[in-house]
Amino acid sequence: MSNQDVVLPDMGIAAAAAALPGPVRALFACRGAAGAVSSLRRGAYGGLGLPGAADGGAGGEPLLGARAAPAPAPVPGRTCTSRVVENIRASSPTRCPAVDECDAWTRKHPSALGSFDEVAAAATGKRIVMFMDYDGTLSPIVTDPDMAFMTAEMREAVRGVAKHFPTAIVTGRCVEKVCSFVGLSELYYAGSHGVDIKGPSSKDDQMVLLQPAREFLPVIDKAFRALEERTRATPGARVEHNKFCLSVHFRCVAEKSWSPLAEQVKAVLRDFPKLKLTEGRKVLEIRPAIMWDKGRAVEFLLKSLGFDDRSDVLPVYIGDDRTDEDAFKVLKKRGQGLGILVSKCPKETDASYSLQDPTEVMEFLVRLVEWKRLRSPSPAARPRAVQPQK
Numbered sequence: 001m002s003n004q005d006v007v008l009p010d011m012g013i014a015a016a017a018a019a020l021p022g023p024v025r026a027l028f029a030c031r032g033a034a035g036a037v038s039s040l041r042r043g044a045y046g047g048l049g050l051p052g053a054a055d056g057g058a059g060g061e062p063l064l065g066a067r068a069a070p071a072p073a074p075v076p077g078r079t080c081t082s083r084v085v086e087n088i089r090a091s092s093p094t095r096c097p098a099v100d101e102c103d104a105w106t107r108k109h110p111s112a113l114g115s116f117d118e119v120a121a122a123a124t125g126k127r128i129v130m131f132m133d134y135d136g137t138l139s140p141i142v143t144d145p146d147m148a149f150m151t152a153e154m155r156e157a158v159r160g161v162a163k164h165f166p167t168a169i170v171t172g173r174c175v176e177k178v179c180s181f182v183g184l185s186e187l188y189y190a191g192s193h194g195v196d197i198k199g200p201s202s203k204d205d206q207m208v209l210l211q212p213a214r215e216f217l218p219v220i221d222k223a224f225r226a227l228e229e230r231t232r233a234t235p236g237a238r239v240e241h242n243k244f245c246l247s248v249h250f251r252c253v254a255e256k257s258w259s260p261l262a263e264q265v266k267a268v269l270r271d272f273p274k275l276k277l278t279e280g281r282k283v284l285e286i287r288p289a290i291m292w293d294k295g296r297a298v299e300f301l302l303k304s305l306g307f308d309d310r311s312d313v314l315p316v317y318i319g320d321d322r323t324d325e326d327a328f329k330v331l332k333k334r335g336q337g338l339g340i341l342v343s344k345c346p347k348e349t350d351a352s353y354s355l356q357d358p359t360e361v362m363e364f365l366v367r368l369v370e371w372k373r374l375r376s377p378s379p380a381a382r383p384r385a386v387q388p389q390k
């Protein structure tokens with residue numbers, strides 16, 4: 001990894017941290033950030049894996065283009081494209097299975113609201129660090145990706161959370177776009193599926209902490225143009241540029257055209273062996289074929305915040321999509337933290353809890369803040385600083 005991959009302001013880490021807004025400044029342990037960065041250089045995160053290395057993530061499962069991972073065993077009689085299309089369909093189910101099946105799933109992944117006391121018990125005596133996906137988690141899924149606004153109430157809930165806990169948005173969107181939707185500069189943002197990590201800043205722009213895929217920018221631009229050209233004839237198809245990754249949207253495409261569209265995307269990707277393809281909710285994501293995903297971004301941020309190797313930290317990750325599974329897996333593997341899947345229907349997941357939709361996510365956030373507030377001593381009850389004797 002070259003120095004250029006890690007972009008910190010010229011002013012240096014200590015000064016950069018000093019520029020952070022008050023409550024987060026103390027938490028942004030400079031030595032932690034530097035440690036995280038140098039660990040990356042040393043490959044302590046397992047390295048980034050150049051195209052050609054394995055990528056075992058769930059959302060990051062390379063389907064194409066990455067000479068990387070061993071291909072999953074093909075299902076006889078099914079082409080790779082039909083598997084892609086099935087995954088797209090399964091990620092946004094239109095009907096839930098029978099009640100019994102739903103009940104069994106909910107027993108396995110209980111509601112984080114219904115089990116709030118359990119969540120609170122797990123958080124007692126621990127420092128919560130909040131990670132949240134954007135689309136389908138903080139904002140409802142809508143047909144036009146440019147109109148996926150979050151409500152003012154949700155913004156207040158997130159603002160409240162960030163007052164009490166270090167908070168990051170981890171998303172497939174580019175940071176600039178998601179920042180414009182969220183509108184809170186006090187948060188951390190990990191955009192483009194975690195390859196563009198920015199911290200809070202007192203200035204207008206968020207401060208760049210890590211961009212491990214900068215060298216992919218030209219190839220992403222080229223793939224964007226090729227995909228636009230190739231998919232133009234498919235009514236409803238849309239290619240979204242998320243800076244370090246691209247999304248090909250299927251939501252407004254007639255289902256009979258899904259397979260041909262997936263074929264077109266795959267055909268374009270054949271010319272871009274440094275890129276890989278993953279699936280989301282009625283979307284195909286084209287991403288740099290490096291070993292980096294939302295889970296890695298969570299690990300990086302925990303380390304940057306000085307929270308790595310600490311048993312008194314509770315990372316909480318809330319997400320709704322396949323790419324969020326990489327983060328759920330990381331928490332599961334650490335044996336530390338709570339993964340919460342946002343879904344109305346049963347889905348295979350490594351999350352331990354569930355919430356039905358963004359409205360429930362908001363209720364959960366409000367409840368968490370209220371719980372924290374009640375546990376924090378009031379200013380009057382806080383011990384006073386010892387005053388020097390006159």
Ligand SMILES: O=P(O)(O)OC[C@H]1O[C@H](O[C@H]2O[C@H](CO)[C@@H](O)[C@H](O)[C@H]2O)[C@H](O)[C@@H](O)[C@@H]1O
Pocket residue numbers: 133134135136140141142143144145148170171172173240242247249250251280281282283285321323
């Ligand atoms: O990681 P996320 O924050 O969940 O981002 C994943 C993708 O989200 C967006 O697409 C999804 O939401 C759209 C708006 O509700 C919806 O129209 C689309 O069908 C969904 O897949 C976003 O537009 C993509 O670029 C993100 O990669």
